[in-house]
Amino acid sequence: MSYEEFNHEDVEVLAELLNIGFGNGAAEVSDLIDKMVLMKVPEIKLVEADSFTALLDELLPDKSQSQVCTQSFVGEMSGTALVILSGESPRDFLNEVIGGEGEDEEIASSFLQLTNLLNSSCVSQIADLLTTHISFNSPQIAFWDEKMLSDLDFNSEVGCQVVMCSRFQLEGNNVEGLYVIQLSKGSNPWLKKSLQEFLDELG
Amino acid sequence: MLVYLVDDSSIARKMLHKSIASFEWDVQLFGSGQEILDTIKEKRPDLVFMDLTMPVMDGPELLEKIKAFDKSIPVIVISADKQKKMVELVKSLGAMDLIQKPIDKVKLSEFLTQAGII
Numbered sequence: 237m238s239y240e241e242f243n244h245e246d247v248e249v250l251a252e253l254l255n256i257g258f259g260n261g262a263a264e265v266s267d268l269i270d271k272m273v274l275m276k277v278p279e280i281k282l283v284e285a286d287s288f289t290a291l292l293d294e295l296l297p298d299k300s301q302s303q304v305c306t307q308s309f310v311g312e313m314s315g316t317a318l319v320i321l322s323g324e325s326p327r328d329f330l331n332e333v334i335g336g337e338g339e340d341e342e343i344a345s346s347f348l349q350l351t352n353l354l355n356s357s358c359v360s361q362i363a364d365l366l367t368t369h370i371s372f373n374s375p376q377i378a379f380w381d382e383k384m385l386s387d388l389d390f391n392s393e394v395g396c397q398v399v400m401c402s403r404f405q406l407e408g409n410n411v412e413g414l415y416v417i418q419l420s421k422g423s424n425p426w427l428k429k430s431l432q433e434f435l436d437e438l439g
Numbered sequence: 440m441l442v443y444l445v446d447d448s449s450i451a452r453k454m455l456h457k458s459i460a461s462f463e464w465d466v467q468l469f470g471s472g473q474e475i476l477d478t479i480k481e482k483r484p485d486l487v488f489m490d491l492t493m494p495v496m497d498g499p500e501l502l503e504k505i506k507a508f509d510k511s512i513p514v515i516v517i518s519a520d521k522q523k524k525m526v527e528l529v530k531s532l533g534a535m536d537l538i539q540k541p542i543d544k545v546k547l548s549e550f551l552t553q554a555g556i557i
Binding site: 245248249251252255256257258259260262263266267271272273275276277278365407435438439 | 447448449450451453454457492493494518519520521522523524525528539540541
């Protein structure tokens with residue numbers, strides 16, 4: 237399946253599904269820290285599978301201090317969700333959660349919790365809206381480095397990949413991040429069919 | 440009843456339009472805040488449905504501008520963003536309420552009945 241098979245309407249549906257899903261996730265995070273999560277307009281990218289890391293480069297020009305938490309999911313809709321926090325954001329996020337400084341282990345724990353909250357709300361809601369079910373694997377944290385990129389290396393795959401992105405920021409502090417859902421190219425036939433059914437329902 | 444609906448996503452506009460189709464209102468659809476503001480100045484609607492997360496002019500800014508033009512225009516925010524603080528913010532800016540996407544037709548109908556709109 238090639239790029240051309242996802243048309244403008246498909247992309248619009250995906251953007252709205254991400255908007256709904258991320259809104260759900262943002263509300264969960266907001267409840268946890270009692271601060272507003274400022275959501276940006278979602279973006280949908282259609283890229284060749286071996287260009288995924290290049291897309292991340294484009295989305296995050298300054299990522300030297302970034303950390304990423306990845307969580308894969310399987311089902312008819314399969315792929316990987318990434319929460320990328322820049323600079324001191326993981327530490328600042330923990331400060332919001334516990335109201336003070338914490339140890340490295342606690343920083344990692346709160347980052348994992350953030351990822352779990354976003355994914356269980358957002359990816360699950362998107363799956364629900366497309367009337368399917370997914371299962372999650374355990375989330376993993378990595379620094380932005382060659383090893384992390386090689387773990388995300390999809391060079392062996394050929395074909396179009398759907399990537400859904402939403403930037404976010406916490407109100408009144410420095411926590412900034414990027415939420416990315418990378419759908420595996422193997423999901424494309426199912427996704428195309430599901431999007432068509434979604435559109436048909438709208439009439 | 441003249442109803443304006445603004446959302447930058449054409450799919451979201453279709454979804455909401457379908458949810459309110461049974462009311463047989465005269466519904467006009469807009470893709471940006473500026474478009475709806477220009478039209479409101481020409482013809483006052485009886486009700487506005489608006490999204491929050493939009494490029495160029497976001498929901499809170501649009502809501503402020505609508506209310507600054509005519510405070511009496513009823514506005515209902517339809518958004519994926521259901522954070523309590525966002526609900527408080529839009530209500531403080533004069534919205535009747537924030538209804539979460541995807542729209543539950545029964546809940547929307549109950550809300551419109553309670554609000555005296557239908």
